[in-house]
Amino acid sequence: MEIWRLPISASQRGKLISAGYTSLSSLSSISSSDLARELKVSESEAMNILNVASHSRGPETSNASCSIVEGAQSAWDMLHDEESLMHITTSSADLDNILGGGIHCKEVTEIGWSSLSLIVNSVLKYKLTTAFGSESIIFMLIGGVPGIGKTQLGIQIAVNVQIPNDFGGLGGKAVYIDTEGSFMVERAFQIAEACIEDMSEYNRFLRKDFQECKIKMQPQDILENIFYFRICSYTEQIALINYLDKFLSAHKDVKVIVVDSVTFHFRQDFDDMALRTRVLSGMALKLMNLAKRFSLAVVLLNQVTTKHTEASLQLALALGDSWSHTCTNRIVLYWNGNERYAYIDKSPSLRSASAAYSVTARGIRNSSSSCKRIKMM
Amino acid sequence: MANKLISEIPLPKSIANVFSARNISTAKDALSLTEFELMDLLDVGLTEVRSALSQISEIVAPPYQTALSLMEQRFQNEHLGGHFPTGLKGLDAALCGGIPFGVLTELVGPAGIGKTQFCLKLSLLASLPTNYGGLDGRVIYIDVESKFSSRRLLEIGLRSFPEIFQMKEMAQEMAGRILVLRPTSLAEFTQSLEQIKVSLLQNQVKMLVIDSMAALVSGEHEQGARRQQTLSWHISFIKSLAEFSRIPVVVTNQVRSRNHDDASRYSFQVQSRDGATETPMQYDSHLVAALGIQWAHAVTTRLVLEAKSGISLLSDDGKEVMGPEINAIHCQVTGTCVAMAKNAGHNEIINFGIEGLH
Numbered sequence: 001m002e003i004w005r006l007p008i009s010a011s012q013r014g015k016l017i018s019a020g021y022t023s024l025s026s027l028s029s030i031s032s033s034d035l036a037r038e039l040k041v042s043e044s045e046a047m048n049i050l051n052v053a054s055h056s057r058g059p060e061t062s063n064a065s066c067s068i069v070e071g072a073q074s075a076w077d078m079l080h081d082e083e084s085l086m087h088i089t090t091s092s093a094d095l096d097n098i099l100g101g102g103i104h105c106k107e108v109t110e111i112g113w114s115s116l117s118l119i120v121n122s123v124l125k126y127k128l129t130t131a132f133g134s135e136s137i138i139f140m141l142i143g144g145v146p147g148i149g150k151t152q153l154g155i156q157i158a159v160n161v162q163i164p165n166d167f168g169g170l171g172g173k174a175v176y177i178d179t180e181g182s183f184m185v186e187r188a189f190q191i192a193e194a195c196i197e198d199m200s201e202y203n204r205f206l207r208k209d210f211q212e213c214k215i216k217m218q219p220q221d222i223l224e225n226i227f228y229f230r231i232c233s234y235t236e237q238i239a240l241i242n243y244l245d246k247f248l249s250a251h252k253d254v255k256v257i258v259v260d261s262v263t264f265h266f267r268q269d270f271d272d273m274a275l276r277t278r279v280l281s282g283m284a285l286k287l288m289n290l291a292k293r294f295s296l297a298v299v300l301l302n303q304v305t306t307k308h309t310e311a312s313l314q315l316a317l318a319l320g321d322s323w324s325h326t327c328t329n330r331i332v333l334y335w336n337g338n339e340r341y342a343y344i345d346k347s348p349s350l351r352s353a354s355a356a357y358s359v360t361a362r363g364i365r366n367s368s369s370s371c372k373r374i375k376m377m
Numbered sequence: 378m379a380n381k382l383i384s385e386i387p388l389p390k391s392i393a394n395v396f397s398a399r400n401i402s403t404a405k406d407a408l409s410l411t412e413f414e415l416m417d418l419l420d421v422g423l424t425e426v427r428s429a430l431s432q433i434s435e436i437v438a439p440p441y442q443t444a445l446s447l448m449e450q451r452f453q454n455e456h457l458g459g460h461f462p463t464g465l466k467g468l469d470a471a472l473c474g475g476i477p478f479g480v481l482t483e484l485v486g487p488a489g490i491g492k493t494q495f496c497l498k499l500s501l502l503a504s505l506p507t508n509y510g511g512l513d514g515r516v517i518y519i520d521v522e523s524k525f526s527s528r529r530l531l532e533i534g535l536r537s538f539p540e541i542f543q544m545k546e547m548a549q550e551m552a553g554r555i556l557v558l559r560p561t562s563l564a565e566f567t568q569s570l571e572q573i574k575v576s577l578l579q580n581q582v583k584m585l586v587i588d589s590m591a592a593l594v595s596g597e598h599e600q601g602a603r604r605q606q607t608l609s610w611h612i613s614f615i616k617s618l619a620e621f622s623r624i625p626v627v628v629t630n631q632v633r634s635r636n637h638d639d640a641s642r643y644s645f646q647v648q649s650r651d652g653a654t655e656t657p658m659q660y661d662s663h664l665v666a667a668l669g670i671q672w673a674h675a676v677t678t679r680l681v682l683e684a685k686s687g688i689s690l691l692s693d694d695g696k697e698v699m700g701p702e703i704n705a706i707h708c709q710v711t712g713t714c715v716a717m718a719k720n721a722g723h724n725e726i727i728n729f730g731i732e733g734l735h
Binding site: 010 | 405420421424437440444451610619675
């Protein structure tokens with residue numbers, strides 16, 4: 001490792017290099033007082049530099065025995081980790097069985113798909129939330145034309161993540177970041193109500209013995225567990241995502257972050273496209289970090305725009321090509337005739353496929369034939 | 378909060394001085410840079426930059442509210458829980474009680490369908506005292522197409538609320554509350570929007586109507602990137618106007634006809650159509666809302682008005698539905714159809730006959 005990669009200030013770096021210290025190893029055996037004299041800096045500053053240097057060298061030497069490359073994890077270990085995570089998140093025996101089969105084998109991929117389609121269909125919402133469980137980190141981007149139901153899906157996910165463990169849910173809380181001002185509390189209330197109704201229905205269905213596990217949840221409780229942030233500029237968006245780190249440490253039970261929509265401010269006030277790309281990818285990285293650290297799902301909603309390709313206009317998700325690379329999974333919502341469809345456009349583990357859904361008073365449901373499209377894009 | 382000055386944020390003195398020395402004066406400047414760029418620029422170490430950034434972020438990030446407190450607040454502070462009833466039962470039910478406060482509601486429909494009439498009626502309603510179902514406040518009506526008719530307005534008032542409008546001074550007061558602006562160019566429109574922002578809160582303005590958005594923008598610009606740019610400023614501005622004054626904003630929009638449907642497809646759909654895996658849908662010529670997709674994203678609720686006979690906006694499905702048909706999924710069921718019996722006579726429009734089809 002070389003000096004220029006050390007996280008120290010530019011002037012300190014300059015001094016080190018001009019004094020002939022170009023690699024970390026050259027710093028390994030020098031004392032702080034010598035260094036201070038050579039660089040003409042104070043003793044404490046030199047100490048600081050050495051600390052940083054030994055810190056960034058540290059893991060390489062200490063962990064050398066267990067991993068060949070610093071910070072790497074073997075695929076086998078990852079599999080193991082994911083399995084143990086699942087045991088935490090699902091307490092349903094059925095599901096544990098299925099997931100115990102191993103994540104890379106064919107069945108599980110299928111489950112991955114069907115559970116994802118359930119995010120969209122979500123008639124069996126109980127299984128829906130286990131979709132989040134089965135892949136503890138889903139970094140997902142959902143895009144679609146206006147009126148297709150992106151916000152509805154966002155609200156639905158924020159509600160569904162709270163389905164208690166007894167019903168195969170996560171029993172977590174949700175962070176809802178609203179950049180457009182389109183979050184409707186009344187709508188969230190309706191969806192929460194329907195969700196509770198469905199749970200009691202399910203309860204009656206599955207446990208004929210009416211006694212235990214009565215639903216104590218009220219729609220108010222569900223609403224109380226949705227942390228709503230209203231963002232008015234892209235600066236606030238960046239700031240909030242920086243701050244979420246702290247917020248989530250205090251609220252460990254948050255299991256999903258919904259951003260509706262990630263695009264809005266970035267499409268309004270940017271002239272400098274290079275800056276936009278830089279800021280966006282920085283934000284995506286931070287979100288991905290959050291998803292990993294707190295093992296939660298991140299759902300980003302995106303807008304669509306029209307794009308010229310081969311002399312014809314087509315729809316494409318906003319924010320351009322470099323942004324498309326940043327998200328792990330990408331779902332596109334679209335109209336097919338009179339039905340709403342969701343299509344997996346990109347995913348490392350799921351095959352691309354599409355499924356119909358509809359938006360009803362009770363939330364997102366399986367497609368029903370009576371849905372009528374108003375063709376007014 | 379984005380333009381919060383760094384000097385107002387309680388950072389350690391040394392770091393705060395470095396920020397000001399490098400001319401990074403607002404939170405926006407600081408947060409637009411990456412950590413490493415900042416390290417280079419400020420000439421300090423990573424830990425200092427990180428802690429400064431997290432402090433700035435914490436202050437700039439808006440506070441959260443739970444959805445529950447949001448709802449309670451709405452019901453406490455706002456008339457009818459933040460909805461302005463239109464008096465059309467079916468429509469109100471579909472919209473959870475009426476036109477929502479704080480967001481954009483758009484009326485789209487072909488010429489002559491009654492968009493302006495709808496706006497007139499709404500502004501009249503909003504000016505009424507609360508015990509008549511109004512909002513008891515002023516209405517700002519931006520009349521771009523010069524279609525506002527005060528005679529028509531009073532006529533509607535006289536028919537629907539005779540007890541108020543038969544008294545001359547009451548009629549005068551109600552009509553006096555509706556302030557009409559007639560911008561003739563986009564620049565003028567922009568200017569009046571900025572003025573409105575100042576006066577909204579001071580002057581008890583309870584509703585903003587813009588009739589119509591499309592006329593202004595399409596009148597001045599050609600299609601394409603430039604139009605999108607000017608539009609995007611207006612979109613953000615009107616949205617923020619609605620949000621911070623918490624009033625309903627009603628905007629009308631025109632329709633355009635479109636011949637082919639490719640522009641509403643994704644590339645993967647086009648491919649699969651060639652492969653004939655999905656049934657191709659043929660739309661010969663249909664009407665779409667003007668102003669394009671970016672505008673459509675900004676609209677929170679879109680109400681589509683259509684006539685029972687004549688050009689149909691939805692030629693598919695066979696079943697004819699009278700407008701306004703609601704695509705207000707933000708508020709309620711899709712596919713909810715509300716029928717508005719618009720009789721032939723101009724005068725009858727005030728007597729909306731309402732029945733829910735679904």
